[in-house]
Amino acid sequence: MKKQVKKFISAVLASTMAVTGVAVTNFAVTPVSVLAASNIAVYESSGWMESCYVEWIGGDSSYTGYNVYVKSASDSDWTKLDDQLIRKYPDRWRADAVGLAAGTYNMKVVPVSAGTEVTADAITTSDLTVTNYDRSGAAFSTKSTYKGAGAYNADGTLKAGAKVIYVTPENAKTVKASIMQDKAEQEFTGLQAIVNALQKGKETAPVDIRIVGMINADDMDSFASKAEGLQIKGKNAYSNLNLTIEGIGEDAGIHGFGMLIRNAGNVELRNFAVMACLDDSVSLDTGNCNVWVHNMDLFYGKTGGDADQAKGDGTVDIKGKSTYVTVSYNHFFDSGKSSLCGMKGETTDCQITYHHNWFDHSDSRHPRIRTMSVHIYNNYFDGNAKYGVGTTMGSSAFVEANYFRNCKYPMLSSKQGTDATGDGTFSGETGGMIKAYNNHIEGAKAYLTQNNPNATTGYDAYEVTERSAQVPSSEVTKAGGTSYNNFDTDTSKFDLGVEPANIDAPEDVPAKVMAQAGRVNGGDFKWTFNNATEDTNYAVISELKSAVVNYKSSIVSFGGNSDGTVVTTGATTTTEVTTETTTSSVNPTETTTEAQVEISTVDLTAKDGFSPSSASPAAGSISVEYQSATDDYLLKDTSGVAAATWTNSFEPITSGKVIVKGYATPVIAKAAGKWAFVQVKGTNKAGDSADIADLASDANKNIALRTGASAYTSTSDTIASTKYNYEFVFDLDAQTVTLTVNGKTLTHSIDAQAISSVVGITANSAVDRNLIMSKPTVGVPSNEPATETTTSNVSESTTETTTAVVTEATTKVTDATTETTTAKVTEATTEATTTTPDVPSEPHKGGGDINEHQLPAIVDGTDTSNTKVIFDNAVSGKVTVTVNFDASTTEGTGALLNLVRKDESTGTVAYKDTGIGLRVTAKDGSVIFDFGDSTGASAGKFVAGSNTVVFTVDTATGEATCTLNGGTTVTKTVTGVDNIAGIKVNKKKGRTLTVNSIPYSVEGGETTTETTTETTTVTTTETTTETTTVTEITTVTETSSETTTEAPTPDPSKPVKGDADNNGKVEADDAAAVLQKVLTGAKVALEDVATNAFELLDADNDGQLTAKDAAYILQKALDSTFTMPNEK
Secondary structure (H helix, E strand, O other), X not given: OHHHHHHHHXXXXXXOOOOOOOOOOXXXXXXXXXXXXXXXXXXXXXEEEOEEEEEEEEOOOOOOEEEEEEEEOOOOOOEEOOHHHEEEOOOOEEEEEEOOOOEEEEEEXXXXXXXXXXXXXXXXXXXXXXXXXXXXXXXXXXXXXXXXXXXXXXXXXXXXXOXXXXXXXXXXXXXXXXXXXXXXXXXXXXXXXXXXXXXXXXXXXOEEEEEOOEEEHHHOXXXXXXXXXXXXXXXXXXXXXXXXXXXXXXXXXXXXXXXXXXXXXXXXXXXXXXXXEOOOOEEEEEOOEEEEEEOOEXXXXXXXXXXXXXXXXXXXXXXXXXXXXXXXXXXXXXXXXXXXXOOOOOOOOOEEEEEOOEEEOOOEOOOEEXXXXXXXXXXXXXXXXXXXXXXXXXXXXXXXXXXXXXXXXXXXXXXXXXXXXOOOOOOOOOEOEEEEEOOEEEOOOOOOEOOOOOOEOEOOEEEOOOOOOOOOOOOEOOOOOOEOXXXXXXXXXXXXXXXHHHOOOHHHHHHHHHHHOOOHHXXXXXXXXXXXXXXXXXXXXXXXXXXXXXXXXXXXXXXXXOOOOOOOOOOOEEEEEXXXXXXXXXXXXXXXXXXXXXXXXXXXXXXXXXXXXXXXXXXXXXXXXXXXXXXXXXXXXXXXXXXXXXXXXXXXXXXXXXXXXXXXXXXXXXOOOOEEEEXXXXXXXXXXXXXXXXXXXXXXXXXXXXXXXXXXXXXXXXXXXXXXXXXXXXXXXXXXXXXXXXXXXXXXXXXXXXXXXXXXXXXXXXXXXXXXXXXXXXEEEOOOOOOEEEEOOEEEEEEEEEEEEEEOOOEOOOOOOEEEEOOOEEEEEEEOOXXXXXXXXXOEEOOEEEEHHHOXXXXXXXXXOOEEEEEXXXXXXXXXXXXXXXXXXXXXXXXXEEEEEEXXXXXXXXXXXXXXXXXXXXXXXXEEEEEOOOOOOEEEEOOOEEEEEEEEEEOOOOEEEEEEOOOOEEEEEOOOOOOEEEEEEOOXXXXXXXXXXXXXXXXXXOOOOEEEEEEEOOOEEEEOOEXXXXXOOOOOEEEOOOXXXXXXXXXXXXXXXXXXXXXXXXXXXXXXXXXXXXXHOOOOHHHHOOOOHHHHHOOOOOOXXXXXXXXXXXXXXXXXXXXXXXXX
């Protein structure tokens, strides 16, 4: 708002406009000029990166709109802009031309009256200079998959055949686009629906989605990601989407949500803002490549539940084996956690670049790197209260030619150098290596290099004096012992995607970055930080937070016509009369019709073997034999040390639904105990090889679904030498599996990043368990999802009658006859140390180990063992674990809850009881806080119902505390506990405990919460009966049962100061009318009714009517609390 007033004043008061220009590339801004031959004037015009724009003021009552054209200055032919590129503001109009190659251009504005261009009143800009975006970094590496990103060519023009889709707040729900599906194009409605359609992987044309204005969460048709918002997803990892999402002009953006990118390749995001997002502004979640995120304005997100989420969670996070990503020319406004780069499953082959970003008083993670190889150059670190670049877990970072101004700790490596002098910053993770070259550092609290005599705890960065110098392999991290991989000089394997000659000198970085980072001209939202207070402040700036949350777009209408409609040709008019009666009840009835699911099968590669692979079975004791008579396979073993295996492998599938089916016949002499004889394998979310789900028998010898290593969901059928027809349906997005075996259905949550094989196996603990199995069929659904038709009755009745006139091909009027709702299925992928587990499809029941995502867990006296709930990662330091649980009774003494630790001392991973926990001493629920020794101070009582216990453990000092239900905190000293990895819930006959959640955190380090929740949708269609008749009616009438209260009608007989059109209100139109009077002498309505009209419009009381009065009136229109000088 303030910017508009400022621009309005400066435009009409000066013959030239004083605008802070781009220091490196001179984008000349043309000032306002009044042309005698026209009623309109150029207000402002300029070139930018691959675009230019013109703004104009004035107008005539006979104008119904405008057409705008662009041409190269050396050409004579004009190209008409798409109408959607034109917008009306309270004080001016604006049009942007995009997709331009570098060069010099002119723009022309032509008024339209009654469908005819008024060419005599056309105005033309002077020459406008257009430059290219800086296409460099990993996304443009010659080693990368797609060697670029997005729907544009390298010269800035759109690729041939590109589909352009314009999205505004007004049409985000109704915008339509045709996207190729299996055999033909299909029309989709709504922004998320259109993007979802790309997941099919059949669309080959480039797609350019252009955001015009600010799209709020309520404007959207739906969100496919509950945690983030708009989901952009490919069919499989690194799928070629050929997609650009870009903002138009200075004020495009999204508000109230962010973007989740998964399994996507060849994607570009540019020139829009992300405000008040749900979780991350942009989350590159899993399996992405050639992604370019640039020229974005990134603001505070929604406050999270953890201490370090006051400003939202991550801003731009890159994880899940994403690679060849460039993050450049973005403006981070006081972000709390700017960019997480890597989880734990990546390798140093994953290559990421950050360049020319403005880290404007953002606190930390610029970026925070795990496992990856990252080039960080020409960024402006501007007053960062915590740290700049952080490396852990064997990562390698080349930090080059950056400008650090008052960044507290410019570079850190976990557990060494500066980081080792305090409590540690990175949750106890091992260190990474930084190679530093030619950086400018001023105002840092500490920065230690290998040659610094104070580097007694190691160094923050290995500093070199020559860019090509390598870091010796003898230089290793203090924690982890990893070395720098010299990716920046290894041209055989890596290409940084930038020539050394194109890297700016660090002293030139601030001016260039401040001029070119973010949206066009720095965007419409301006904020200047007070360096004296904000350089060291990492708290939320409440004024900035309020401004971000309450931001409103000032666009009056979209399109070149003043009423916001789109004019085309045609004259057919129809009147649609729709009467809709909705009745529903508390208990709706639902009818569902499902389509038959067909699958597209994948190729399998079969291999015989034995397990464990380290065993040495006797020759001939293991075999897999093909049985031609029955077309299946017999797995036999007479070995006592190994089992026969038959593995059918396929290319890993990482998303969507996967179907695995076939049959298996156990060959047994008697019922067996635990035996997983058909195993579906892949990798879990940590990136480790794992059993995802198995057809098995449990400890009670019943046929069961086993997920992970030990979670059983069982039938009541005892295993026998019977043919079991099985079908697994995995939903990798929702993280669930359903097994149907001989007509019985079992469901459970899973921990799966990918599925890659089906394995038949005999039992290595017995020689009398052989197996016959068919070659499995593996595939993905090839037809569209089933359609659910829902009929519901609501206890309240409302009848709405609408008469709508639709002028076909002339005026665009939306009449919705179907309503789409979504049924949401959640998927969570969480990296700890602070988590909020999602509720699976059903609670875990029974003993054994589960992971934190399988909560709630129900443990009772019938369980075969105690239940351990294991965190994603063992954590060390000052650890806090909160257990929220329900108890059926306080009966039963003995151990109740204990903390567990991860033990790898024997070379294998085990989770062992620490002894730290609560022990029940009486039937009334009295408990003590003990250390496995049955002694300890009273910790109060737990109750039959909901309880909360908070444990804290300092793994360094051994100090531990316990607080039950907000009571007295009890303290103990413990030994031998070097990490906390989960909890153990102890079974007790007659008592049921339900553990609902176990959030945990590490004090003094960063809380790393990366939760991604994805929503799949089921379409529900509600049919509305319409009666349509053709007539010549040209009005739209709506009748509603709603009651509205209207403001009092203004009294024109009592003139208002500043009210030029005498409608009783001060509005932007009044300011425009005064400006028009100043420029042309045109009469305003107020002069016809008020003899003192001059005094009423002389807002500044200076005795003359000038553009300054118009500016005051506009400010009054935008802010009713503002007092003009003539009102004082």
